[in-house]
Amino acid sequence: MLPPARTPEQRKHDVLDRLGRDVDAWVATADPRTGAPYMVPLSFLWDGSSLLVATPSQSATGRNLRLSGTARVGVGGTRDVVMIDGAVEALEAAELQAGTADAFAAKTDFEPRSESQHYLYFRVRPSRIQAWREVNELPGRDVMRDGRWLVAE
Amino acid sequence: MLPPARTPEQRKHDVLDRLGRDVDAWVATADPRTGAPYMVPLSFLWDGSSLLVATPSQSATGRNLRLSGTARVGVGGTRDVVMIDGAVEALEAAELQAGTADAFAAKTDFEPRSESQHYLYFRVRPSRIQAWREVNELPGRDVMRDGRWLVAE
Numbered sequence: 001m002l003p004p005a006r007t008p009e010q011r012k013h014d015v016l017d018r019l020g021r022d023v024d025a026w027v028a029t030a031d032p033r034t035g036a037p038y039m040v041p042l043s044f045l046w047d048g049s050s051l052l053v054a055t056p057s058q059s060a061t062g063r064n065l066r067l068s069g070t071a072r073v074g075v076g077g078t079r080d081v082v083m084i085d086g087a088v089e090a091l092e093a094a095e096l097q098a099g100t101a102d103a104f105a106a107k108t109d110f111e112p113r114s115e116s117q118h119y120l121y122f123r124v125r126p127s128r129i130q131a132w133r134e135v136n137e138l139p140g141r142d143v144m145r146d147g148r149w150l151v152a153e
Numbered sequence: 154m155l156p157p158a159r160t161p162e163q164r165k166h167d168v169l170d171r172l173g174r175d176v177d178a179w180v181a182t183a184d185p186r187t188g189a190p191y192m193v194p195l196s197f198l199w200d201g202s203s204l205l206v207a208t209p210s211q212s213a214t215g216r217n218l219r220l221s222g223t224a225r226v227g228v229g230g231t232r233d234v235v236m237i238d239g240a241v242e243a244l245e246a247a248e249l250q251a252g253t254a255d256a257f258a259a260k261t262d263f264e265p266r267s268e269s270q271h272y273l274y275f276r277v278r279p280s281r282i283q284a285w286r287e288v289n290e291l292p293g294r295d296v297m298r299d300g301r302w303l304v305a306e
Contacts, residue, residue: 026181026192028179028190028191028192028225031188033188035221036183037181037223037225038190038225039181039192039227039236040236041227041231041232070190071190072190072191074194079177079194081194083192
């Protein structure tokens with residue numbers, strides 16, 4: 001027996017809790033020139049409204065994010081999914097707000113500014129967020145649509 | 154301190170062990186017409202040389218797999234990754250070898266043939282497999298290239 005489906009309020013709560021605590025995400029991108037799918041795990045920082053990741057500008061993910069400006073990001077496990085679709089903005093370290101790069105390094109234990117390769121930061125602004133555990137939670141899995149939470153503050 | 158990087162032999166062993174035991178994978182695809190990335194967790198069956206997944210033919214993943222014939226599949230956790238790139242073949246249940254659909258249902262506890270929607274099976278034949286845990290395992294992460302294991306039987 002599956003546990004009962006969570007309420008929309010509980011799902012939003014669990015999403016925000018996970019985005020605040022989890023370190024890694026599966027970041028799916030595609031090459032807009034060839035349509036080739038790509039995916040890698042990357043560490044992220046959640047600032048309350050967007051995810052920040054960092055990857056070499058010349059990596060497959062970096063190139064796909066720069067060229068396409070879009071990503072689909074999975075956080076959590078395959079039976080406790082937070083799935084995010086969002087628009088992506090590329091940022092140099094110097095373009096981040098004061099403290100953001102430090103907060104990223106502290107959360108992820110990874111300092112892109114110390115790498116010999118050129119890294120870019122990428123801000124993923126969610127347009128849709130879905131949350132589900134098992135099949136009985138597929139109905140009602142949208143917790144954000146068009147950038148708006150379906151449950152108010 | 155990270156544990157030492159695994160040998161190629163150990164990585165291949167761990168990959169085969171995980172493919173045999175794990176139930177779920179993150180399946181990344183893209184729409185070849187728009188380049189939009191997509192990803193969902195799906196249960197899989199490994200038969201020793203290919204992965205079998207099932208999804209509605211009209212779902213985003215089903216459509217992307219039919220149109221593009223390619224996928225990138227992540228198995229394991231973000232700190233114990235098995236990453237597979239492969240060519241994809243769509244199959245009706247009736248086209249599977251005898252016993253395969255039963256083995257899929259037994260492994261995944263999911264029976265696509267009983268669903269009211271039309272499901273397709275998709276066989277992912279790996280061309281490249283990579284295995285890494287932490288950053289010290291990024292060198293040497295290829296365990297298969299061009300469909301061939303780098304460590305012989």
